Amino acid sequence: MKAEIISIGTELLLGQTINTNASFLANELQSLGIDSYFQTTVGDNTERIHEVLELALQRADIIITTGGLGPTPDDLTHEAVYSFFNTKPSLDKKILKQIENKFHLRGYKKMPKMNKKQAYKSKNAQWISNKLGTANGIIWKIRGQRSEIRDQKKKISPLTSHLSPLILTFPGVPKEMYQMWNDTAKPYLKKISTKNVIFSTTLKFTGIGESALAEKINKFFNLKNPTVAPYASLGEVKIRITAKAKTNKIANKLVAPVVKSILKKTKKYFFGINDETLEELLAKALIRKKKTISIAESCTGGFLSKRLTDIPGSSKYIKSNVITYSNEAKNRLLCIPNEILNKYGAVSPEIATLMAKGIKKLSGCDVGISITGIAGPSGGSKEKPIGLVYFGLAKGNKIKTQKMLFGSNSSRDEVRFLATQFALNWLRKEI
């Protein structure tokens, strides 16, 4: 069984929205063992939506669309799907009532007129209910109509399978789409998916570049099942090990020994598996060891604190953090003497150390961490270039410091992110 994802929306073609829906759906399809070889993006245009549907029907059994279910006139996905299959949708009064009620609950006296069109559906399609918005989707198994399509449109080459094509539509708002996928579409597809399972494990690394890591595990890239592939993002390299098999258990048996062999050669840089993040792993370690942590940030301006409080339950280990951006703040809040600030400058191992010590004392936490550096785009010098960052760590009576230089090509955002990434990884090892 093959699926194809069609993202509909002129805003995607104009580059005004990043398509996170396609990656969400792709990931979900993979976990269901449904292959997906192509994704297409097309604008809010009936003719071109028809072109894309035609092609997708040749390549896939399941077509999943996102976008174009809104109330405004440019939203025309359902209209395009119905006209492609020569079907006239009719008004579903029950759904219209539901949509009207949603507006009442939001405090509107009546539903805006334009929302009425969201209640039209072909008789044979099922609604995918949208709990968070008014744009319901559909699941439509187009029984018996497939050969008709083929006859009508001479151009179409032989279909990939004898299954009736299945069409699922979702709105473009990610949150609404996720809810609808999880509540309705996923259980539905789980039932009908019978093929091999695709199982993949991703190993995550930090503190090493992609080529250097790949070089260490070169020989694994020739494997066929599982396959091994590296990919890099800012401050992280991932190695994905993917197996196909009848069941998850068998696939896992193919993946596990390869994971083990790869880790043997790369352990030093490894930090987590799949979706695990550095902040999550650090949070778990802090909770497990019943430690509290406090942060004094300069150049990262609250970014490290933000990442550590992204995690639910962070009040267990975060009590009070400070952003001491100016020298005066370093002096007043962290009690760093002005003469020392003047002597070494704010970006120095001495000040990083005193910031860590200062915040630990101020907060009464078990650990104090500090970040002070030059994020750019200005403020660099020959001695202290952009990307130079010092870190301090105070724990018990011990104080440590680290220096990093995050490349002269790095932007302000990158230096700030890489600094928080380094701090999280350092803390994870030291806690």
Added chain:
Amino acid sequence: MKAEIISIGTELLLGQTINTNASFLANELQSLGIDSYFQTTVGDNTERIHEVLELALQRADIIITTGGLGPTPDDLTHEAVYSFFNTKPSLDKKILKQIENKFHLRGYKKMPKMNKKQAYKSKNAQWISNKLGTANGIIWKIRGQRSEIRDQKKKISPLTSHLSPLILTFPGVPKEMYQMWNDTAKPYLKKISTKNVIFSTTLKFTGIGESALAEKINKFFNLKNPTVAPYASLGEVKIRITAKAKTNKIANKLVAPVVKSILKKTKKYFFGINDETLEELLAKALIRKKKTISIAESCTGGFLSKRLTDIPGSSKYIKSNVITYSNEAKNRLLCIPNEILNKYGAVSPEIATLMAKGIKKLSGCDVGISITGIAGPSGGSKEKPIGLVYFGLAKGNKIKTQKMLFGSNSSRDEVRFLATQFALNWLRKEI
């Protein structure tokens, strides 16, 4: 002239990477007046890359690929392009030397062997130089070969134009791609693009939902040139006004009066144009008025401080901020009496007010802002549900407070983001 974007990478089909490159390129093409009606994503698979190339050549004159230029065996975009056009690439010794040098500069003794393949190129193609990595792309104007392709592959329908097809390839790493696009590809395409300009202005709103905003400007959605379309993201609604014309100046003349009429009906919620962000606008206002600001955050844990220090030059208006997550921190750092904390609870207008007052005093800044609320996923009650957030603002001798309830459907991340969004907008109006 039409362009088509092809994103190549199995990680995209597996949903492990979000495709930001396509939106970047789409945006750039639009600004060059080059139409783009389709985007396709395909895996690292020669046969399927060929299929996608074949189709794209029927629909577009310019094919832009991203991804698959790395050194590892799964990277095979160039190989697939060359084999599609029956061309054998040859080793470019000068480029090989350059790649070797890049490794030496990074401290490697020698280049990993697998990188050699990145120095192969068809004779007639030009390199697109990659300053940040080793994966150079190509610009290839395939002269005279187009009719041959058509003859060879019987299936292909009439081509869209008589131009020689142009192929541009880029690596998948966004930063490298951006640099190569800006330095080489963009100037090249600017020269050959002769068609209409597509000009678009986006108006940004906050504090109102998409339907409610659309309802106010209903009649504009029927316009043909310019077109008007709304789209929503978390905490923001955008209205895009897009015109096609011979020159930017003429297009602008079509757009300007529509912008004016729309703003007349929506001014209350409008905050910025195009890429302008709330933090940027606030930063500009603070600098213009020579005001400094200090932040005391509880539930947002540094997120507001992070957003305000994302902006270069933020040390002009940010001196010292605090994250007072625990009651003890609110007491110690902001001098809020424990009996008051116990009486009202940390999430209350009283505490929001005292936090704002406290941080203003502690920092010595002109303005103090505070955020205290319940971000979830736990910690809510009937009286103080998840999503309830209080804000305090101290300026001169005046103190104000605001209460917001960010919907019971909102996740922790969303409540936190919406709270910073509200605070930035409030500050923007009050500064």
